[in-house]
Amino acid sequence: QKEVEQNSxxxxxxxGAIASLNCTYSDRVSQSFxxxxxxxxxxxxxxxxxxxxxxxxxGRFTAQLNKASQYVSLLIRDSxxxxxxxxxxxxxxxxxxxxxxxxxxxxxVHP
Amino acid sequence: GAGVSQSPSNKVTEKGxxxxxxxxxxxxHTALYWYRQRLGxxxxxxxxxxxxxxxxxxxxxxxxxxxxxxxxxxxxxxxxRTQQEDSAVYLCASSxxxxxxxGEQFFGPGTRLTVL
Numbered sequence: 001q002k003e004v005e006q007n008s009x010x011x012x013x014x015x016g017a018i019a020s021l022n023c024t025y026s027d028r029v030s031q032s033f034x035x036x037x038x039x040x041x042x043x044x045x046x047x048x049x050x051x052x053x054x055x056x057x058x059g060r061f062t063a064q065l066n067k068a069s070q071y072v073s074l075l076i077r078d079s080x081x082x083x084x085x086x087x088x089x090x091x092x093x094x095x096x097x098x099x100x101x102x103x104x105x106x107x108x109v110h111p
Numbered sequence: 112g113a114g115v116s117q118s119p120s121n122k123v124t125e126k127g128x129x130x131x132x133x134x135x136x137x138x139x140h141t142a143l144y145w146y147r148q149r150l151g152x153x154x155x156x157x158x159x160x161x162x163x164x165x166x167x168x169x170x171x172x173x174x175x176x177x178x179x180x181x182x183x184x185x186x187x188x189x190x191x192r193t194q195q196e197d198s199a200v201y202l203c204a205s206s207x208x209x210x211x212x213x214g215e216q217f218f219g220p221g222t223r224l225t226v227l
Binding site: 032033034042043044045046049088090091092097098099100101102103104 | 142144152153154156159161167202214215216217218219220221
């Protein structure tokens with residue numbers, strides 16, 4: 001099993017809908033989690049970090065972590081065409097400075 | 112404040128030549144990472160520097176790849192005898208020194224390397 005897995009997509013949602021991006025992980029990367037957004041031709045940009053079970057909200061973004069089920073998700077409310085990008089999930093273990101990145105999920109928000 | 116900067120932004124070279132890529136991290140960020148991203152692919156970890164500690168070179172794909180960093184300043188990634196499969200975007204990222212927050216990375220704009 002890969003350490004961090006994401007569906008490559010694309011995930012297509014209409015403008016204004018909730019986009020739900022999911023990521024599963026192995027025990028090896030089970031402490032802290034990060035969501036990055038990468039526009040085509042650009043470098044990744046940190047959106048959210050989450051360290052404990054439950055939800056963390058920041059504007060239109062909500063990160064959800066469920067350590068029992070080993071998944072982390074990112075919800076984007078009121079999706080906009082400008083949210084169209086690849087979303088990378090990353091996880092790190094407690095003793096490592098090096099996060100493991102998933103391959104990313106492509107999100108398309110159509111008007 | 113200034114973000115992570117990288118130079119050059121684009122590099123075209125001939126197979127067999129050596130190239131040197133530069134990264135200037137955010138001031139105060141003791142951790143520095145190099146990644147490679149091939150077209151349409153995910154991030155491939157190459158090397159990690161933390162202050163004056165020995166770097167973690169576990170991601171370097173071959174001995175043609177090397178990197179240096181002096182203290183908490185600029186880093187250079189060197190690829191010797193470049194091959195066509197080295198063509199990719201090379202990304203540098205920096206973060207504060209923390210096992211948990213090390214994943215909160217700030218990326219530079221990358222260097223697009225094309226090996227002809």
